[in-house]
Amino acid sequence: MTSKMIKDPIHGFIEFEGDAELELKNMLSDPFFQRLRRVKQLGFADYVFPSATHSRFAHSLGVYSVAKRMLSIVEPDVRQGNWSREGQACLAAALLHDVGHGMFSHAFEKAMEFYFKRNPDQQAQRPGLKDAVDHEKIGPKIITQSSIAETLTRLGGEDFPQLVADMILKKRKGCIYTSIVSGQLDADRLDYAKRDPYFAGVSSGGIDLDWLIRNLNRGKGEHGEFLYVDSKGYISLEQFTVTLFQLYPTLYLHKRTRGLEYMFALMMSRIFELAAEGREKETGLPSTHPFVRFFHDPENLENALLLDDTMFWGALYLLREARDDSISKIARRIAERRIYPMVDIWKIADEVAAVDAGVQELAAVDRVAFLHCICKSVSAEIAVDEKIWIEGCYYDKYDRPIYKPLNKAGGHPQQINVQVGGEIVDIASISPVVSSAASFNIHRIYYDDSIEGHDEILETAVRNAVSHHLLKGSKKAN
Numbered sequence: 001m002t003s004k005m006i007k008d009p010i011h012g013f014i015e016f017e018g019d020a021e022l023e024l025k026n027m028l029s030d031p032f033f034q035r036l037r038r039v040k041q042l043g044f045a046d047y048v049f050p051s052a053t054h055s056r057f058a059h060s061l062g063v064y065s066v067a068k069r070m071l072s073i074v075e076p077d078v079r080q081g082n083w084s085r086e087g088q089a090c091l092a093a094a095l096l097h098d099v100g101h102g103m104f105s106h107a108f109e110k111a112m113e114f115y116f117k118r119n120p121d122q123q124a125q126r127p128g129l130k131d132a133v134d135h136e137k138i139g140p141k142i143i144t145q146s147s148i149a150e151t152l153t154r155l156g157g158e159d160f161p162q163l164v165a166d167m168i169l170k171k172r173k174g175c176i177y178t179s180i181v182s183g184q185l186d187a188d189r190l191d192y193a194k195r196d197p198y199f200a201g202v203s204s205g206g207i208d209l210d211w212l213i214r215n216l217n218r219g220k221g222e223h224g225e226f227l228y229v230d231s232k233g234y235i236s237l238e239q240f241t242v243t244l245f246q247l248y249p250t251l252y253l254h255k256r257t258r259g260l261e262y263m264f265a266l267m268m269s270r271i272f273e274l275a276a277e278g279r280e281k282e283t284g285l286p287s288t289h290p291f292v293r294f295f296h297d298p299e300n301l302e303n304a305l306l307l308d309d310t311m312f313w314g315a316l317y318l319l320r321e322a323r324d325d326s327i328s329k330i331a332r333r334i335a336e337r338r339i340y341p342m343v344d345i346w347k348i349a350d351e352v353a354a355v356d357a358g359v360q361e362l363a364a365v366d367r368v369a370f371l372h373c374i375c376k377s378v379s380a381e382i383a384v385d386e387k388i389w390i391e392g393c394y395y396d397k398y399d400r401p402i403y404k405p406l407n408k409a410g411g412h413p414q415q416i417n418v419q420v421g422g423e424i425v426d427i428a429s430i431s432p433v434v435s436s437a438a439s440f441n442i443h444r445i446y447y448d449d450s451i452e453g454h455d456e457i458l459e460t461a462v463r464n465a466v467s468h469h470l471l472k473g474s475k476k477a478n
Contacts, residue, residue, distance in 0.1 A: 002017075003015055003016060003017035003021075003022075004022065008058070008061060008065065010062055010198060011066070014061050014062070015065075015068075018081020018083075020081055020082075020083065020155060021091065022081075023151065023154065023155050024091060024092060026151070027092075027095070027148065027151045028061075030146075030148055031147065032146055032147065032301075032305060033057070033060075033095075033096070033099060033148070035305060036055060036101075037055050038310045039055060039056045039103060039104075039105070039309055040052075040053060040054070040056070041055060041059045041192070041195070041196065041199075042054070042199075042252075042257075043105055043106075043107055043261065044104065044264070045251065045252075045257050047256060047257065047337060048254050048256045048257055049199075049200035049201060049251070051201055052196070052199050052200040052251075054195060054196075054199045056098045056101055058195070059098065059191060059195055060094075060095055060097065060098050060099075062194075063095070063097060063187045063191045064091060064095045064187075066094075066191050066213075067091055067093075067180050067187035068094075070187060070227065071087050071177075073216045073218055074177070074180070074225075074227075075087050085160075085163075086163075086177045087177065088155065088156060089156065089163045090167060090177040092152060092155070093165075093168050093182075094181055094187050096142075097168050097181060097182070097188060098135070098139070099139050099142050100134075100135035100136070100138035100139025101135045102304070102307050102308075103307050103308050103309045103311065103312050104264060104309060105135065106261070107261040107264050108265075108307070109134060109135070110261065110262075111264065111269050112129065112133045112269070112272075113265075114268075114269035115268075115269040115272045115273065116130065118273070119273060119276070122276060126298070128299040129295070131298075132298035136169065138304060139168060140165035140168065140169060142301060142304075143164055143165045144165055146301050148161070149161040152164055166178075167182065168181060168182060169182075170414075174223055174225075174413055175225075175413060176218070176227065179226060179413035183413060184404065184415060185227070185237070185416045189244060190207070190209060190212070193207050193240065194206070194207060197243075197247060197251065200251055202250050202251055206239070207239055207243050208236045208239065212229065212233055214233075215229050215233030215236070217229070219417065219419075219424055220411075221410035221411040221412070222410060223408055223412040223413065224413050226415075226424075227413075227417065228411055228418060228424050229418055229419070231420060234430075234431075237418065238433055238434060241416070241433070242402070242433060245400065245403075248398075248400045248440050249440050253398055253400070255344070255444065256339050258396055258444070259339040259342060260334065262394050262396065263330050263333065263334060264312075264334065266326075267326070267330040267331065267334075270326050270327055271283045271285070271327060274324060274327075282322060282324045283319065283322050284318040284322035284324075284328070284331075285315060289315065290303065290306035290307060291307075291315065316335055319331035320332050320335060341446070341447065341455065342396070342444045342447065343445045343447070343458050343459050344442075344443070344444050345378055345379060345444065345445065346371065346441060346442060346443045346444075348462055348463050348466050349371045349375055349378070349443075350371065352463070352466050352470055353367070353374075353470060356470060364436075364438075365437050368439055368441070369439075372399070372439075372441050375443035376443070378443075378462060378465040378466055379395050379397070379445070381465050381469075382461055382462065382465060383395060385461070387457075388457060388461045390447075390451065390454065391448070392448030392450075392451075393446070393447045394445070394446045395444075395445055396442060396444045396445070396446060397442060397443050399440075401437065401438070401439045402434060402437070403427070405426050405427075405429070405434075406426055407426045408426060411424035412426070415427075416434075418430060445458060445462070
């Protein structure tokens, strides 16, 4: 039997065997999948972590590899790639789960959010534009309406592309195959929890993937079939959740990366504004440029095919010469790595609270929740002060819990299941670490530092507001 292998630094090698898997291997050459070579997994993160340049192409292969190992637990008797139809759909979904991501992924989605916020009337006039940058909508469209769909149809029949898309979208929540592709212990997370820190060069716990998979079992309950880990693999599961949690402050939510994402989104939203007004020349781009073509015909998948990271970097020098001052200024700053600075509301609140006796008495989880409320109140107060909140200010917030428990006794495909004393339970019900309700929050205000002295005004305002709300909160608590 013919098989083909691809070398990978994380999994050693990724193997395709049997007719169905080799058909998926051939699908890698499809233009829509090849585009993922030109979309970096971590967007602008290499501006902070220089080696974090790995692609969504490589990550997708890694997800396929992990999914195949997990699938062997669900269908243990299968040999030489003769998976069931749902098993084949699971592997196809693993390969294609990121196919809809645009350039810089979530930052591109943020650009469209900015555009519609500043131009609310455009939502009705351009109904397809927002969906065209939403990877959860464009991905299924590529899977069911492009050349990718032709390959999938040959593999599994007319309704096979939709089956693959439904797995990615979690349309069947009680399906064990769906949980392999999209769940709280899925192939996607298991790959990037190893791949991202490896290429970024950061140390964040790590996971013992081999041991985890070795201890995976198939179970069945009232909520459907699911994967679970017995008590021998419990610590590795706990380590997995902690590793993912720690990657957010260390890597994914790094202040510099988020600052670049904001600048990119701000610049792109301005490009869209000028394109909408027929003033493309002011952007520095020709009317035939992929950005412009995409904006005017976003529902055409061929235009979406042109949007990748390399296309942006190739246009950066044109954008630097834009007649529109805001575009040229941001383009130059990105090229020269002059990232917008920010005031960290959370850090200031943490510092002020450190000397507050009332806050010191709070348990860690309660302290985080209390500071979270303080930060939200401070940001809301400052945002309505026109002397402080000037053009270029942006409030960046994010809340990442360590885990989202379902607490379904007897097991559930969409929770992390552990067997204890013969019973299947949610890991949150037995792990003090996972059940801690730990959450990592960011509350930051980015600003354009071209206005001299505004940094001091902003930081002073934040510090005063934090002190005021902290004092008010302490009085309420007493």
